[in-house]
Amino acid sequence: MDKHMSIEWRMIMEEETNQAELPGGQINSMNAMVYDTYGTPDVLRLEKVPIPVPKDQEVLIEVYATSVNSWDWDLLRGKPLVNRIGAARQPRYRILGADVAGRVIAVGASATRFKPGDEVFGDLSGCGWGGFAEYVCAAEKALTPKPAGINYVQAAAIPQAAVLALQGLRDRGELQKGQRVLINGAGGGVGTFAIQYAKLLGAEVTGVDSAEKLDTLHAVGADYVLDYRKANFTAVGVQYDLILDVIGKHSVFALKRALVSGGRYVMIGGPMPHILLNLICAPFIAKFEHKKIMLLIHKPNHEDQEVWRELVESGHVLPIVHREYALNEAAQAIQDIGEGRVKGKAVISIKKMDL
Template sequence: MEWRMIMRENMFDMGSSSKLDTNSMNAMVYDTYGTSEVLRFEQVTIPVPKDNEVLIEVHATSVNSWDWDLLRGKPFVNRIGAIRQPRYRILGADVAGRVIAVGSSVKRFKSGDEVFGDLSGCGWGGFAEYVCAKETVLTPKPAAISFVQAAAIPQAAVLALQGIRDTGGLKSGQTVLINGAGGGVGTFAIQYAKLHGAEVTGVDSSEKLDMLQTLGADHVLDYTKEDFTARGQQYDLILDVVGNRSVLALKRALRNGGRYVMIGGPMSRILQNLLWAPFISWREKKKIMLLVHKPNDGDQKVWKELIELGQVLPVIDRQYPFSEAAQAFRDIGEGRLKGKAVVSIKMKM
């Protein structure tokens, strides 16, 4: 199971790299909303880190559903402040790579350090040979895993942790249902919930059910054949990655005192949940909540430690060379991948 030049003098320390001498790098860019067909490769200028940033030579990056949403500009909330053209020309929040330069105020890292992190709060840019990132969003890479495995961790794993542990308030012995359990978030969520004593039900398509059981799910359901909200079974916690059931149906599947945590789904479902949440919480003592993602080094360290202890592993369905990164987006859009899609930037174009 296997499961991101000419620099200002004295601004930072820098390791050697022939690419830096040319001041340009390969990047996958887009200038208009669409699907994978609008993605193209272009030579762009290697970024220069600010005082609180490091420059990373990217070894691998992964594709998240948020990348797919930004590429398409859907739902419309992804176009706020960027109606006509994308805010970020280079997608990619999850990165794993090696620090080759540090800004003057950087304290935690030095040239040569291997790191991973989520750049969604500081400019994206992972689909490129180099990227700058604030040191606060980076975590030392676990030595026992590859850059490819590390790139699968940041966004999905932190979402799973914040949904299960923080918003969901998981306690040992509780029953947990994960809707959309076969993707990146779900595969991390199963492992974390089982590690903390939960009885887990995973919901996804039939071709992913065996994998869910391998990860430790106690029960699995094929959403194409069975509606988990209509079975009469109730759960202490529902973690919803896909948002394909109405809030009125979902509350039937929650025990009194239970919590429903929505991580992803259509904007119409999100708005519906926000509208109904106060009424359901007051009348039925069931909490309907929307997770607000907060990328941070502290939560990434939780996963780093679990991986170093051998207790969890990222699930990777496919690894793509950089030249086939657009295919990774197509596969994510079809929703058939088990776990994560990871792109190896260091492989030859």
């Protein structure tokens, strides 16, 4: 460990070592999936690395589960090029993984929200990533108490995808009861949470994805489903009050046909040319057709995670987990995400625990 670690850290680690059951009885190394060059998932490798030391307002988490997001796929490949800003030659984060669920085993000198033993989940994309490992340090503001009644695998499926769905529907989309909503790319993590949230608010929901995922869309509450290979939702003559788009591959000129006057289109993901065209055209479409074309900028925060914690604990929402992967299967999990095979979330289970 760092010889300059704080007295507080030393005291906590001495107190917690017997309870934490650190790998091999050691407190200085852990298993992690790392990469040092951009590329396909096969550049990932399992390696022993030092266990990080929490800074003043951080906590050290023993990671029980971490989920995979499309952002991991993008960062791994270094595409689009915006992901290489300030990191042209090698990745900014050696360990991927933003969504985690686990147990706090140590706290920094100024951390006050959590104590050792607390069960937490959160999105680390705003404070350094690192979830594909047995331990990770996180800013305490990125974390929320784990929902009661679900396991760590389910909890790890929530943070980034659920918050994106919430911010897209509630904040940018201003979703109202009775509105007609379409979710494009509805079979993944964001989409399965978005369907459930929209139905809770009383919306009529259409989900669009591949034929293999349509049963999942119905299962989480979609009123109507479309196989994107057989039907182009922008050309079937139906208009929506709100379109939440996880895929973002349709032309903005086609998209506006699918919106009612006063309707909103919220783009969560998509190719950079489409994003730029949408941003350029948005002011003109808003002025002349009274339709809003918007891009969602993700803002991870524990307040929005708290909304989902309450919804999950109340039984109104259920995280959908496609499959559990072992840590050394992280490359396969990312490959499955990148190729669009995952229904709901792909979750890496690092340590088995009961509720």
